[in-house]
Every structure is written in structure tokens, then in C-alpha cells.
């Protein structure tokens with residue numbers, strides 16, 4: 270069941286009540302978060318919401334100002350007290366700008382952090398990782414001979430090589446072009462799961478977070494707004510910000526009457542809101558099922574197509590919807606495949622209520 274994922278009680282990383290300010294600007298405002306062994310948690314959120322700061326605190330690159338950070342049950346940072354330095358945390362880091370050592374080859378970069386193992390074993394381990402990330406044929410190249418995306422993959426391999434308990438990744442796929450990105454995400458997830466490292470990964474891309482994460486922590490303005498599985502955040506969002514963060518959404522408002530809100534595309538349940546209050550109804554474009562209607566139009570006005578555009582895998586329709594009560598709304602619908610009804614075409618609209626969300630209106 271969603272909502273009660275049985276994560277092991279033990280946690281690899283625990284952050285409690287973490288706050289952080291740069292001068293007068295507060296970047297992180299009281300964050301509680303844990304990552305279980307082997308679990309991938311994505312920090313997701315808009316630019317400037319505090320994702321990188323939180324990751325840097327976990328890494329020990331920022332000195333903790335308030336709260337507590339533990340690794341495998343052992344305290345590693347408290348304010349004005351214990352601060353285990355980054356290199357002693359047994360943490361693998363791959364940040365956006367992770368520089369490789371320019372005078373070392375790819376394989377030398379990856380084996381660099383490996384100590385206490387015979388050279389042959391180190392080389393084998395590094396080669397395996399490079400192979401898993403599609404970089405084995407570049408083992409003897411120097412960083413300047415690689416593209417940005419290739420360098421990112423080597424940085425990932427270098428971070429993973431010592432088999433750290435915790436991997437901290439900041440936008441690790443940002444330098445990859447769209448085509449390559451999917452494959453490298455796939456390969457990286459495979460390696461992370463195989464190594465069994467607990468992972469905290471920063472991204473601003475909701476699709477990337479949904480693909481990579483066991484759980485997503487969605488942040489806004491220094492706080493975690495909601496944390497849960499991708500499915501929980503997408504299908505049971507806790508507020509309008511969460512809905513809107515995962516893609517464009519139609520917003521309607523209406524009054525709660527008889528436990529429902531009437532919209533031009535039909536009634537929506539809102540029994541949990543006070544009778545007579547204003548509600549915000551959020552309808553994902555894919556929640557609108559559109560069918561062409563060819564019978565002669567009756568007296569009253571009807572819903573029709575304003576514009577239809579092919580986007581590739583889906584078609585985007587602008588619809589003017591007319592309710593039976595005379596209400597009207599302009600809505601965006603996303604329909605799989607090629608579906609391009611003519612402008613002015615009369616349509617019937619059915620709502621997939623699982624992609625419709627009702628909240629109390631902010632103005633109320």
C-alpha cells in the first residue's frame with residue numbers, strides 16, 4: 270500500500286531539524302529527512318529552494334548551524350560541536366562541477382580514492398564501474414579528451430569506487446544531452462542498487478526524480494513540502510504546489526455545494542471542505558478524455574476545440590468547455606498519440622477523477 274512503505278528501521282543518513290543561513294538569508298528552514306541503506310532519495314525543487322545546501326551539509330562541506338546529522342546511527346555533526354570532516358564520512362560525492370584530476374587518466378582518477386587493496390584489484394573494480402557506465406573504452410584517456418557528459422560519468426565512477434555507505438549526487442546528469450541522459454540514468458540507478466549505497470540525489474527535474482527515486486522530498490523555500498514515493502507525490506499531492514510542480518495543470522475555482530464543486534466539465538467531490546467555502550480544482554491535462562461528438566448540436570452551447578497541436582507522443586488540445594449550467598472554461602487537454610480534431614469541432618469531455626485534485630482556495 271502507498272503511504273506505509275516498510276523501510277528498514279535503520280537509516281544510513283539522518284538529518285533532524287537542520288537549519289542553515291547565509292548571512293541574513295535563510296536557505297534551509299528546519300528539515301527532517303532520512304535515507305535508508307540502499308535507498309535512493311531525491312531532493313527535488315525549484316532553483317534556490319535549498320537542495321544543494323542540504324546536500325553540502327550532509328557531505329560536511331558546510332558547518333552545521335542548527336539540528337543534527339547522523340550517519341548509520343553515529344552523530345557526525347552538531348552545532349558548535351562535533352563536525353566530522355568530509356573525507357572522514359565515507360561518503361561518495363559527485364557534484365555538478367566535480368573536477369577530475371587533469372594529469373591523471375580516467376582509470377587513475379577512478380582508482381585514486383581506493384586504498385588498502387592490491388593495484389590489480391583496484392584496477393578491476395574501477396574497470397567494472399567504468400564498463401557499467403559505458404566508459405571502459407576511455408580508461409586510458411585524459412579528462413581533457415572527454416566531453417562534459419563523459420567527464421560526469423567518470424566523476425560518478427570515481428565517487429562509487431570506494432563503495433561508500435552514502436552517495437551524494439548533485440545534478441549528476443546535467444551535462445548530458447537528452448538522448449544519452451536516459452541511458453546513463455538507467456545505468457547509474459543499476460549501479461547504485463547493485464552497490465547498495467544509500468543515495469541522496471539533487472535534481473530540479475520531476476521526471477528524473479520519479480525515475481531515480483524510491484522516495485522524493487519536494488522542497489520549497491528551504492522546507493520539505495512533501496516526502497513520499499513518486500506515486501504518492503503524483504497521485505496524492507498534499508498541496509497545490511506539489512500538483513503544479515509535476516507539470517502544467519488546469520485550475521478552476523468554485524463553491525462547495527452539497528459536498529461537491531460544479532465545474533464546466535462535471536462535478537468534483539469536495540465533501541471534506543466546509544459547505545459554502547471556495548475550492549481550487551486542479552485538473553491535469555491528461556485527466557481530460559476527449560471524444561468527438563458528431564450528432565447535431567442541441568439548443569444549448571457545447572464544448573468545442575479551440576486549437577489542436579501535435580507534440581509527438583501526445584497531442585495538446587485547447588478546449589472551450591461549457592457546463593450544463595452555462596458555465597464556461599478554457600482547458601488544456603493532453604491526449605496520447607495523434608489526435609487532431611478540427612478547430613470548432615464539438616467534443617464530449619470525460620474526467621479521470623484520479624488526476625483531479627481539490628484544495629481549499631488560497632483566498633478563502
Ligand code: ATP
Nearest residue numbers: 291294296314315316317318319320321322323473
Ligand atoms: P539550484 O537548483 O539553483 O542549485 P538549490 O535548490 O540547490 O538551487 P541552494 O544552492 O541550496 O538552492 O541555495 C539556497 C539559497 O541559499 C539560495 O537563495 C542561494 O542564493 C543561497 N545560497 C546558497 N549558497 C550560498 C552562499 N555560499 N552564500 C550565500 N548564499 C548562498
